[in-house]
Amino acid sequence: MFRVHLIIVSDTCSKDPSKDRVIPAVSEIINLRSDEYVLKGTSIIPDEKTFIQSEISSVARDSKIDLIITSGGTGFGVRDVTPEAVAPLLDRQAPGLVQMMIQESLKITPMAALSRPVAGVMGKCIVITLPGSPKGACENLTSIFPILSHALSLACGSSATPHGVSQKLQNVNSSHDVGHHKHNHPHNGACEHSHKGPKFYNRSNDLSRPVTERARQSPYPMISVDEALDVINATVPTPRVEERNIDQTLIGYVIAENIYSTVNVPGYRASIVDGYAVGNYSFPNTYDVSDISHANSLASSTRLESNTIVRVTTGAPVPNGTFAVIPVESTYVESSRVDSNGKEEEARVFIDVDEIVKEGDNIREPGSDVEINDLILSEGTEITAVGGEIGLLSSVGLRTVNVYRKPIIGIMSTGDEVVDPSSCSSLIGGQVWDSNRPSLITACKGNNFEVVDLGIVEDVANRLESSIRQAYSKRGVDIIITTGGVSMGELDLLKPTIERALNGIIHFGRVAMKPGKPTTFGSFGNKLIFGLPGNPASALVTFHLFVLPCLRLWSGRSKNRYKLPTVKVKLGEAFYLDPRPEYQRAKILQNDDGCLIAYSTGRQRSSRVGSMYTANGLLCLPSSTNQSSPILPEGNVIEAIMIGPL
Amino acid sequence: MFRVHLIIVSDTCSKDPSKDRVIPAVSEIINLRSDEYVLKGTSIIPDEKTFIQSEISSVARDSKIDLIITSGGTGFGVRDVTPEAVAPLLDRQAPGLVQMMIQESLKITPMAALSRPVAGVMGKCIVITLPGSPKGACENLTSIFPILSHALSLACGSSATPHGVSQKLQNVNSSHDVGHHKHNHPHNGACEHSHKGPKFYNRSNDLSRPVTERARQSPYPMISVDEALDVINATVPTPRVEERNIDQTLIGYVIAENIYSTVNVPGYRASIVDGYAVGNYSFPNTYDVSDISHANSLASSTRLESNTIVRVTTGAPVPNGTFAVIPVESTYVESSRVDSNGKEEEARVFIDVDEIVKEGDNIREPGSDVEINDLILSEGTEITAVGGEIGLLSSVGLRTVNVYRKPIIGIMSTGDEVVDPSSCSSLIGGQVWDSNRPSLITACKGNNFEVVDLGIVEDVANRLESSIRQAYSKRGVDIIITTGGVSMGELDLLKPTIERALNGIIHFGRVAMKPGKPTTFGSFGNKLIFGLPGNPASALVTFHLFVLPCLRLWSGRSKNRYKLPTVKVKLGEAFYLDPRPEYQRAKILQNDDGCLIAYSTGRQRSSRVGSMYTANGLLCLPSSTNQSSPILPEGNVIEAIMIGPL
Structure with missing residues (x-):
């Protein structure tokens, strides 16, 4: 199956595509041969050499096309430049094809003598230039169909073997130079062939050529x-992965691995308050203070002696056998003693608690914040400036992390x-x-x-x-x-x-x-x-x-999170629509009833950088085309892209 | 007018203020003397030495109070420590006042002998300690009213002259030491008097004292x-002002001056497009190209010759006399010539325009983006990471700007x-x-x-x-x-x-x-x-x-913009309320109908830093007190503080 692309070359039709009659006509005769040909694409461009060359190059390079057909610009008019544009693109010209087309046309009209077609091979494509009239285009194309598929098979070479073309036939090709126009020819323009294969025409202006030859319109297609x-x-x-230290320089990096904790947080039974570790005792009552457990002590390996209590500080390990911790606020010192260092210490403390003390009250159990083997951060997590991710990574004792390189x-x-x-x-x-x-x-x-x-x-x-x-x-x-x-x-x-x-x-x-x-x-x-x-x-x-x-x-954000966040906003004022979709700089804020509302930052001329000042959003205004009115009234709800904080 | 502060010292009342009967009773007898006294404040604190000392210090230091009255803690109970707390605070004790109070009370009940009041001067305040019963407190206070205002006038010294106190009377005071307990006395605790005036007690624990003496409850008042x-x-x-270079290091700084432009932007009539500067000519038509104006050329000083056109590039100055600029897209080269450098140049160009060309089309007039003397950024503007402010400052050629120091x-x-x-x-x-x-x-x-x-x-x-x-x-x-x-x-x-x-x-x-x-x-x-x-x-x-x-x-944000922005969010799930106002870490996003909706980030224990991971907001959950239910249902709308981007 040969894939065909049809390019209409016409100032008129490029301004108003509805005037084209060639695409339907040519489509029809290609469809009649749908066992061999399929029309993969069409374009309509003005009679500009640069456009013709860049469009053909682009089709030949970007798509898997076997046959490029142009229509138009082959006559004697001042703007007819298709042959001049196409000829330098061809690696090998095919004067036989040209002659065949002219000969068949002359049978129908002597005016065919005024057509100046070219044809040939560009890379693995065959390019032919048809006249601009639907009738002439179809006659010319029809005249060469009998030999076209064979030519295409040959042009494809061995890398693509269309049906019915024997290896033998293809081998012929390699010793069979159709064209006489081959390398070392003087090029008109900047055709940059290499010996490895065709180097395609670029759309951009050739800076070595006179200014008079530059494109008068951008040759780049307008895309949405x-x-x-x-x-x-x-x-x-694809972003690379690198190992980085866990610190504030990680802001904006994206984690490149699932991170599991190798520790419990806390690593021990820890007191939540300053107070007293107690057994399952009766309260209110007075107890002897047998010990002290500060944060960083090893008290978790000690035991709570029966009917005594241990003073503990916030975050400190509680002794084994601790039933609960009573906050210091609910206690009074009843008597004190002087310890071996001469320091006055609590001897007996009154626990002034009326409510029922439950097991584990004011104790953080090991692993209750983060358990060993917990997935703490998953691949794709962004390190924010809020600090939560850095805090979490630090809290499990990690020093480095794999992130996507920025x-x-x-x-x-x-x-x-x-x-x-x-x-x-x-x-x-x-x-x-x-x-x-x-x-x-x-x-x-x-x-x-x-x-x-x-x-x-x-x-x-x-x-x-x-x-x-x-x-x-x-x-x-x-x-x-x-x-x-x-x-x-x-x-x-x-x-x-x-x-x-x-x-x-x-x-x-x-x-x-x-x-x-x-x-x-x-x-x-x-x-x-x-x-x-x-x-x-x-x-x-x-x-x-x-x-x-x-x-x-x-830098590693996933395909569904790499764009800036969008929100729906109510328009705080009416907006005029432009034929192009417009990105108005806007101040977005929350109004009294909790909805986001948007106001323009003022004059939007593209030279006026002041329109970005105070902007925290870009309003996505639709094109005025297909809208019932060129004004979008106040109160309408549309999308906005957030570029700064609310 | 003497300003009075009343401090109730009572374990019971500090837990349940509704049990207090002293404040209404004492208020009443003070109100009876409203020509001389006004009750400015009351506090209720437990029978804790630290609390009593820090509360009295705080009242004496922070407020303009002349008389501090305590009630309670003057008896023989184990928790009665008011005299022991107050005595070291006094610069000068007043045993006469004490004797007067006891004497009057003894007339009513012999139990008055078990009261242990103290009284004296602390700075410019008089402090007296009344018993804890409403009856005893009122009797004691009433007994000293006859001489109290005179004592207060004396204590105030010359810096505040209450009504009716002659200068002569005050002068007596300076040579009239009421107390015998004055300086060089051995202090109980950490009373830190200086000779310039009283140094007030600190609320915090004295680290040099035994652990048994530390406060069992935070002595700091709980504020909202x-x-x-x-x-x-x-x-x-107040933030300082400093001059800084205008570059990316300015992000987050606040402008400390109103900035006016000293230039017009653009500074000249500039073309908005690549095209041709034309006079008020008729179109479509062909014209001679007389010149070229690139950006950076001095062409603004040249004139457009009659019936010729000048090629101009985007942003370039247009020649004097230019009526409008026609975009290159609407033109064709009709003929070319070779210039003096041997370069092929446009000679005649066809202007293919059907519509009416208006004066100034595609021309930016001088000052049309920013006019000279325009206020471009006002004091208080924050330099954002969006880039608009830096762009605006740069566009008018500024190199430095005054900002508030961070x-x-x-x-x-x-x-x-x-x-x-x-x-x-x-x-x-x-x-x-x-x-x-x-x-x-x-x-x-x-x-x-x-x-x-x-x-x-x-x-x-x-x-x-x-x-x-x-x-x-x-x-x-x-x-x-x-x-x-x-x-x-x-x-x-x-x-x-x-x-x-x-x-x-x-x-x-x-x-x-x-x-x-x-x-x-x-x-x-x-x-x-x-x-x-x-x-x-x-x-x-x-x-x-x-x-x-x-x-x-x-760093210079104004009083109404220094807090983080708050938004109203709908609860995406039900939330349990705590007796304290809670700041739940939440993920805030926009739902399909455009409202902001908030979900908890999970377990909120204060040790669990994981609750900050993914959080971009803090939900301001109200206290469960005064709420009809301890659960705030899904769909309720409350405030949230934005801590990260949506």
Whole structure:
């Protein structure tokens, strides 16, 4: 079964997908051959070379697709660039296929001579370019079906053996170069083939090319916030386990093992009060004081003599045979004596108790707080600042514990215009003070992560590249958070640097949200990078929405606890909705009837960091699309993400 | 007007105040003389020397009282110790007053000969001891009323001149020593007179006296949690102001000044998008690209040439005369040219816009995020870990800010039985692992306070004293938190050490709560000390209930924001009520209908630190007294204190 992906190349349809007629038509003729072909996916993109190249690369790389079909952009119009975009992607061109398509079309219309299709092999995919009309596309495709499955079998090579293709036939392939366009050819653009197989086109701008060739729209698909979180979830490396001392530096770590107590707490029968260890005597009555048991004494090995009592202090072991402990408040000294050291001591004490004394009164039995072999903390427990977990671990005498390692975070601001307040006293021209680095370092440290300050990096590609390399290799950073340089400008270097200079993968480059649309997430093996928007409010919102969950996951929080906690809140005022889902900075508090209520922190422009001041929550406002009104009235209940304490 | 305090000394009445008949009787005869006397207060204490001495001292020291009257304990019974307790307190005895009282009583009954009253002057107070029967007490008091006001006027000295007392009469006093028992007398007990005036009795045990003389009940009055917080509030010194750098180390600091911006943000007209600065042109249309403005350029001083456009990047200044900025997504390059450096550049760009372009579209005006002289952060603002405040301060180019200084905390465990896990591998006898120091250090650090680890101090009085002295003087500690040694045992050294060895003041020594009853709070001038109970759960509960608010207040939080936030929660299960108000460790979460719901963390014994594990709140359960049922059913709504995030 060959898996097909269909890409519609059309400015018109990419703005309004309802105008497309090719997908249904092509689907139909593929479905007619459902024994051999299955249509696995479709995309609609504008007539932009970068889009065409990145979409084809992405499909070829990310999916298990055998045949990529494009439709549109093969004519003589000024915006028709599909052949120019596809040709450099091909490892091996297939002029025979092209000729076959044109020949069949010419039988129907002489206009076919104005079509400029290309076809060929890209990795293990075959790529063919069909015209943009439904009729032309179907005719062209139909004309080559007779030989297409054979070609696909050959292109797949030995790693995937479609039905009916003999090993012999495949072996032919290895000595059978279809194309003449193979390696050492002069490339148009930045096709980066290697001899091991195709290196796919990157979506990001090629910084070596003129500015006129850069993408006019972000080539990264717009994904939802939930999809972005899923991608992060799937990308974060498995946390390592390390042994650490049990002390205050453990705050925020997650326990990586089930911890069982090896001791009883208390380890002995201990008195709960200051008072007198007594037998099963009658009260009220006066008794001789035979001994004293302080905390730390070995009195647990002594016996309570018949009809005497022993003074005990809080927490001290009681003598063997102790029935209960009577608090000192219920006793009077009746007589005293001078002991061998000349100290005056109690001789006889009156126990002034009317109620029935029960066995074990005011005694903590061994193991009654923690029993030996009790599971005291389970894997996945977070060490909080409240102190309970550290107290519990210490109370059973543990010195170290296995926890999940926390990633080390490098924080960098980018941009020629960004100035550190400590480096100069006033701004000129288009300069701005760097607020993102200090605010993100604060947010990381405040969430108990270790931070390396990577400073401000200018908008020079090789500076950015070397800063990133050094952070990972020399400064021990696991994850870099940059701000700025993720928009559409020619100085927005982050994406090209990740993809082209550093050979990393960009997992997403646009998210359907306000603020924070250009949020970018990439990886290099086990190292991660977030490119947050340069606008300060956007940077802090996306930090809490994406980076913090990523850090929490990487430091061992479970898949259902790595996101920040959400609560349902009542709106304290009306909110206008944006077409994008919006994360409004809000002050959340409890109102008189016990419900949580949310108020906006004021103007929400993404440049206004003041909108984060006093915010303890992010209101998850839905997109205005599909809502009956663009205003969400006061009193409505929606979700909010808690980013600070109530 | 003379202010009177009446102290009933009676084992019976101190257990059941309803049995007292003296207070109403004495009140009545005082009210008959309401032109001269007012009864300001009453107390009921048991027949314990320590109680009598500390209560009289406390009344004489804390209140503006002129006359202290005791009733009871003056007979020949074994528990009658009032004269023995009062006599050493008196600076000057008044045998004449005593003789007058006995003489009058003898006229009524020969049994008066068995009364053993004392009377005299303590500081500026007169103290008299009446018998315990209402009749005897009233007769005795009435017998001395004729000369009492004159005696009181004399005792007051010149610093307070009651009505009708001439200066001449007062001057007599200074050369008129009523008593013969004056200084250099051999003291019974630890009366610590100085020549400047009376030094009052301390409530705590005198460690130099035999154990048989220690108090059998805590001499410290039981106060409510709210009263304790009020005392803390009244005692915490005014926070100092210090200048600090603006960075992540500011988390948890409170701003000590109103901060106004000295700059506009942005400082120039800035583009919100990557695109083209345009004039008030017609669209769609094609225009010449005359220039480029990157962020950091000085283009704000250039002008937009008529009918040309300027490429601008996000955040860059737009040229003078710019009407709006068109996003790059709405444009196409129509032709390019090679610039003087041989670089291909855009020559003409098609602006593909159908909608009306409004003036200022995609432009941030100067000062539109923060205007010059805007109040950006007000005094009292806390710097949070969310990052908004640091971002805002940085965005206006500030380098330092005035904040309230945070106190430095010293943390100490006390007790011979307490063992540090790092110092040995297993316990013997009545030893326990130290869990309080690590858990409290964690809680302090987790709340962003600086901590000095004062280690474990043995139960040896001069060790404790020197550790406390060194912490304050050599280690720069402002507030010490100790655990253990606050119960009734002879090794509970904290209170005697504070009061007697270090001359400090104990502001409270008992709180009506569960757990945490023996919580102790003291001060030495500008240094504070908390003595928390040694039981680990008690220590953490009282830390959050008392110490953390104290620390928050001392670091500048306002009087209405220093306590931890409280929320109303629904009980997820039924709770048994204790006679004491209880602070149950609870897990608080939001249920499906958006309300906060609370579940107990399990067994709540104060030794069980496990009850703090997973706890994010303290449920404020009311005392069972005055409740119709000792069980608070599931679904009831009560207050809870948040100690961790939801």
